[in-house]
Amino acid sequence: MNPENIYSEDKWLPFNGFSPLIKVYRLFHDLTPEIEFIINSHTFPVTFKKNKFITSPLHRDKCAYLIINGIARGFMKEDNQEITTWIAKENEFVGNVSNFWDESEPSDEYIQALEDVVAIAVPYTMSKLLYLNYQVVNYVSRKMTQLHYLQACERALISRLQSAEKRYLRFIKSYPELVNRVPLKYIASFLCMRLETLSRIRSKLAMQFTEIHPS
Amino acid sequence: MNPENIYSEDKWLPFNGFSPLIKVYRLFHDLTPEIEFIINSHTFPVTFKKNKFITSPLHRDKCAYLIINGIARGFMKEDNQEITTWIAKENEFVGNVSNFWDESEPSDEYIQALEDVVAIAVPYTMSKLLYLNYQVVNYVSRKMTQLHYLQACERALISRLQSAEKRYLRFIKSYPELVNRVPLKYIASFLCMRLETLSRIRSKLAMQFTEIHPS
Numbered sequence: 001m002n003p004e005n006i007y008s009e010d011k012w013l014p015f016n017g018f019s020p021l022i023k024v025y026r027l028f029h030d031l032t033p034e035i036e037f038i039i040n041s042h043t044f045p046v047t048f049k050k051n052k053f054i055t056s057p058l059h060r061d062k063c064a065y066l067i068i069n070g071i072a073r074g075f076m077k078e079d080n081q082e083i084t085t086w087i088a089k090e091n092e093f094v095g096n097v098s099n100f101w102d103e104s105e106p107s108d109e110y111i112q113a114l115e116d117v118v119a120i121a122v123p124y125t126m127s128k129l130l131y132l133n134y135q136v137v138n139y140v141s142r143k144m145t146q147l148h149y150l151q152a153c154e155r156a157l158i159s160r161l162q163s164a165e166k167r168y169l170r171f172i173k174s175y176p177e178l179v180n181r182v183p184l185k186y187i188a189s190f191l192c193m194r195l196e197t198l199s200r201i202r203s204k205l206a207m208q209f210t211e212i213h214p215s
Numbered sequence: 216m217n218p219e220n221i222y223s224e225d226k227w228l229p230f231n232g233f234s235p236l237i238k239v240y241r242l243f244h245d246l247t248p249e250i251e252f253i254i255n256s257h258t259f260p261v262t263f264k265k266n267k268f269i270t271s272p273l274h275r276d277k278c279a280y281l282i283i284n285g286i287a288r289g290f291m292k293e294d295n296q297e298i299t300t301w302i303a304k305e306n307e308f309v310g311n312v313s314n315f316w317d318e319s320e321p322s323d324e325y326i327q328a329l330e331d332v333v334a335i336a337v338p339y340t341m342s343k344l345l346y347l348n349y350q351v352v353n354y355v356s357r358k359m360t361q362l363h364y365l366q367a368c369e370r371a372l373i374s375r376l377q378s379a380e381k382r383y384l385r386f387i388k389s390y391p392e393l394v395n396r397v398p399l400k401y402i403a404s405f406l407c408m409r410l411e412t413l414s415r416i417r418s419k420l421a422m423q424f425t426e427i428h429p430s
Contacts, residue, residue, distance in 0.1 A: 142356050
């Protein structure tokens with residue numbers, strides 16, 4: 001079954017009549033009607049129930065996903081331990097980009113919905129088609145990849161801060177929308193600390209806050 | 216003093232007559248003579264002595280650097296401790312890209328030469344000029360930024376592996392050219408472990424190797 005057929009021509013009805021990917025692209029540059037037509041035709045909405053896998057190493061995915069509602073995490077497995085490497089929310093892309101960019105290298109990453117997720121599937125074949133034929137898409141994609149690069153640098157930095165408390169304080173600053181949405185065990189894993197350490201830090205900070213702002 | 220003037224028209228003599236940046240761009244796409252002329256005119260060779268800063272938060276740099284010879288590291292300061300966030304070698308770019316991409320956000324990153332470094336300075340003004348006028352440069356830059364993104368993801372992953380030995384083994388696999396070139400204290404910092412831990416792991420691995428391959 002081809003998921004595109006599920007939605008047929010009505011697929012964009014719940015999204016004001018067009019693919020939300022167009023709105024994201026337009027943040028960086030105007031698009032021609034031709035490009036918008038291709039995006040509307042090739043992308044399609046998908047949903048993933050909470051805790052379900054969006055993609056896994058066993059399943060070489062052919063799409064990236066633009067999250068419209070919900071949050072998701074990426075993780076790897078190391079000796080039966082899961083290591084959360086990133087957490088994404090609305091208007092962010094998730095997917096095993098290395099599948100697309102470097103087809104020789106299968107990714108060992110899992111992507112899991114942490115809430116019920118509504119997303120737009122963006123087939124890699126469409127991205128290739130756009131890159132080849134529409135230079136403006138290379139411009140837009142360069143800008144978006146730069147943002148992803150800076151986000152990845154932040155993930156590489158936060159894990160290297162020596163004190164667990166500093167890592168959590170930086171998490172609050174860098175990811176304020178995630179603090180109260182993501183189960184603590186995943187935040188702890190993302191911040192390279194045990195769940196008990198994270199709980200202790202949160203209690204301490206809550207206490208300090210109460211002392212400064214007594215009710 | 217404008218560094219471009221130091222080299223005048225002979226600046227590319229030690230580099231087979233043209234900017235090495237052209238060779239890097241050409242790995243991804245052919246260039247027009249016009250683009251090559253702009254690159255040859257605007258980029259210029261620079262050198263940094265071992266241990267000198269290539270850039271620092273105090274100095275809002277106007278260039279990225281393509282390393283031709285030598286290695287460099289990026290680091291941040293946290294409570295008088297230096298945290299090494301990346302190490303780069305020949306044919307890699309270094310620079311505070313956030314200075315260029317997001318001018319509102321000054322970076323708190325230092326970049327230091329770990330060997331005598333020969334590099335090509337790539338002024339951000341030139342990159343902007345190329346992006347605006349030559350679509351193929353957006354294509355090339357998109358491809359290069361994708362590589363940088365994957366490298367940043369690797370840096371974010373390696374620091375999250377739970378066992379120090381696994382982090383070092385992955386370092387050997389992911390950065391084989393750096394293992395014997397970078398002072399151990401920087402490798403230890405990059406891998407979120409104490410120098411003593413790294414030394415212990417290296418001794419253990421050397422011993423295992425000797426047992427397997429007795430002389």
